[in-house]
Amino acid sequence: MVKNVIKEQQHYDIIIVGGGMVGATLACALGGSHLKIAVVESYQSDFNWPEGSHDIRVSALTHASQHIFENVGAWQSMQKDGVSAYNKMHVWDATGQGQIHFDSVEVAQADLGHIVENRIIQKALQKRLADFDNINLLMPVTLESLQYMQDNFIELTTSDGITLTTELVVGADGANSWVRKQADISLHSWAYHQTAVVCNVTSSESHQNSCWQQFMPEGPLAFLPLADGQSSIVWSTTEDKAQALLNMDEQLFNQELQMAFGSSLGRISLSSERGAFPLRLRHAKNYVKQRLALVGDAAHTVHPLAGQGVNLGLLDAVVLAEEIMRSHKKKRDIGSLSTLRRYERRRKGDNIAMLAAMDGFKKLFSNDFAPLKLLRNRGLNLADRLPLFKNAMIKQAMGLSGELPHLARPLL
Ligand SMILES: Cc1cc2nc3c(=O)[nH]c(=O)nc-3n(C[C@H](O)[C@H](O)[C@H](O)COP(=O)(O)OP(=O)(O)OC[C@H]3O[C@@H](n4cnc5c(N)ncnc54)[C@H](O)[C@@H]3O)c2cc1C
Numbered sequence: 001m002v003k004n005v006i007k008e009q010q011h012y013d014i015i016i017v018g019g020g021m022v023g024a025t026l027a028c029a030l031g032g033s034h035l036k037i038a039v040v041e042s043y044q045s046d047f048n049w050p051e052g053s054h055d056i057r058v059s060a061l062t063h064a065s066q067h068i069f070e071n072v073g074a075w076q077s078m079q080k081d082g083v084s085a086y087n088k089m090h091v092w093d094a095t096g097q098g099q100i101h102f103d104s105v106e107v108a109q110a111d112l113g114h115i116v117e118n119r120i121i122q123k124a125l126q127k128r129l130a131d132f133d134n135i136n137l138l139m140p141v142t143l144e145s146l147q148y149m150q151d152n153f154i155e156l157t158t159s160d161g162i163t164l165t166t167e168l169v170v171g172a173d174g175a176n177s178w179v180r181k182q183a184d185i186s187l188h189s190w191a192y193h194q195t196a197v198v199c200n201v202t203s204s205e206s207h208q209n210s211c212w213q214q215f216m217p218e219g220p221l222a223f224l225p226l227a228d229g230q231s232s233i234v235w236s237t238t239e240d241k242a243q244a245l246l247n248m249d250e251q252l253f254n255q256e257l258q259m260a261f262g263s264s265l266g267r268i269s270l271s272s273e274r275g276a277f278p279l280r281l282r283h284a285k286n287y288v289k290q291r292l293a294l295v296g297d298a299a300h301t302v303h304p305l306a307g308q309g310v311n312l313g314l315l316d317a318v319v320l321a322e323e324i325m326r327s328h329k330k331k332r333d334i335g336s337l338s339t340l341r342r343y344e345r346r347r348k349g350d351n352i353a354m355l356a357a358m359d360g361f362k363k364l365f366s367n368d369f370a371p372l373k374l375l376r377n378r379g380l381n382l383a384d385r386l387p388l389f390k391n392a393m394i395k396q397a398m399g400l401s402g403e404l405p406h407l408a409r410p411l412l
Helices: 021-029 064-069 075-081 118-129 179-183 239-247 250-259 307-327 337-366 370-384 388-398
Strands: 008-017 035-041 058-061 084-086 088-093 100-105 113-117 135-138 143-147 153-156 163-171 187-203 208-216 220-225 231-236 268-270 275-284 290-293
Touching: 008 021, 008 153, 008 307, 021 118, 021 307, 058 064, 058 118, 058 307, 064 075, 064 113, 064 307, 075 118, 084 153, 084 220, 100 370, 113 118, 113 153, 118 135, 118 179, 163 179, 163 239, 179 290, 187 220, 187 239, 208 250, 220 250, 231 239, 231 250, 239 275, 250 268, 275 337, 290 337, 307 337
Parallel strands: 008 035, 008 163, 035 135, 088 208, 163 290
Antiparallel strands: 058 113, 084 113, 088 100, 143 153, 153 163, 187 231, 187 268, 187 275, 208 220, 220 231
16 A cells, blocks of 8 residues: 655655644545655554544544545445544533524534544545556655755755655645744744543444534534444543543543533443644735645634634645645646745635634633623523524534635535
8 A cells, every 4th residue: 555665866846744634635636647756754654444443533523624635536435434424513611501503404404414433534545646647655664854955955864864846735634734834933822721531432322323512611622423323522621630531540530521521421431542732823924925825724724613623634636636736737846936926925814713702602602701601601592593604603513614625615
């Protein structure tokens, strides 16, 4: 499956650093073109997981993301390994009576989106990459340096002493992007002072193919439905509480979770290990420089309360692919600032709007000020009774509003 060609010197039209969900999607979107592409990934993935087990990392995918995976030829493989459609979403404020419910029937759709394990997404994308002769997946490879060679190309060296040269480097290497640091691109960033505890649970009552999200003063607690009846949870809470939740024994954890979530799903029991992710907002001041672009978490990270991070990253990937192909077809320089700025212009505004909205939600629901609590509870109930407003919210959450790139529209 992995094409790991090691020569002392190699030249590529594009080098994508990071073969995660976003980097691999970008490569697949450019698969079959005349461009020679390397995907450099530092981590050797292993897709031999025990039968019946689940990844504790899952993603809530919008319809737009599903369309992207269909268009790049990876969705079928994900379906084979297991995707879980959800058609309802229940959201409420733990400190009051406010609640809002979304149903796919209200927008005449079969579902609101899918929950898919991250390892299933990665496996499908890597399998798809292997179909393309113009793509080399170099894995595991550690990069040591990035250097501009005049204006014409960038040279990357690996820890094995291999030199890779290219007209365009794409940083798809996640929140702590090495490429971003090498390029000296600065960040707007602040800590949410919350950590997300993730794990899987069983429940005595059916999850009804619904997402359940409760806002508590310390952070939101979400239950995301898995295909076999289990749920994946994302519990964002204070750093101290998260540490305690990780350290406590299983029985105590079950009690804490039950107390926090209530009885909507009956008796809840832990069914996996627990993991933790400190939460931080990050936004790169620039997504592009001459011969260099950032996509996905390398360019921005957002609070997971509405499950939008990878959905935004996938849109970055396909918009960048569109701009690269437009420039390539016109025989222009794919690494020029004018090509790359078109990508930045098309994505930055939408990303900032989502980051700001999630930040606002997080602050609104963490606030204990009584009048604000009353207002947000009334606001939720009022929104629940306004069909037009609700439909607009559902469409936004499904990734179906605004000007979508071609690859995010239904299968071409
Ligand atoms: C708790 C939690 C829940 C979430 N839930 C959702 C959700 O439901 N829906 C959603 O849309 N988003 C969700 N997100 C966000 C989502 O997980 C991220 O946005 C997504 O993983 C970003 O993908 P990426 O490919 O940009 O980066 P990453 O997933 O971080 O991938 C980066 C890749 O680059 C590789 N790499 C790193 N450095 C180097 C290097 N120097 N050289 C080579 N390779 C390198 C890494 O090994 C990795 O494979 C959630 C996030 C958290 C923390």
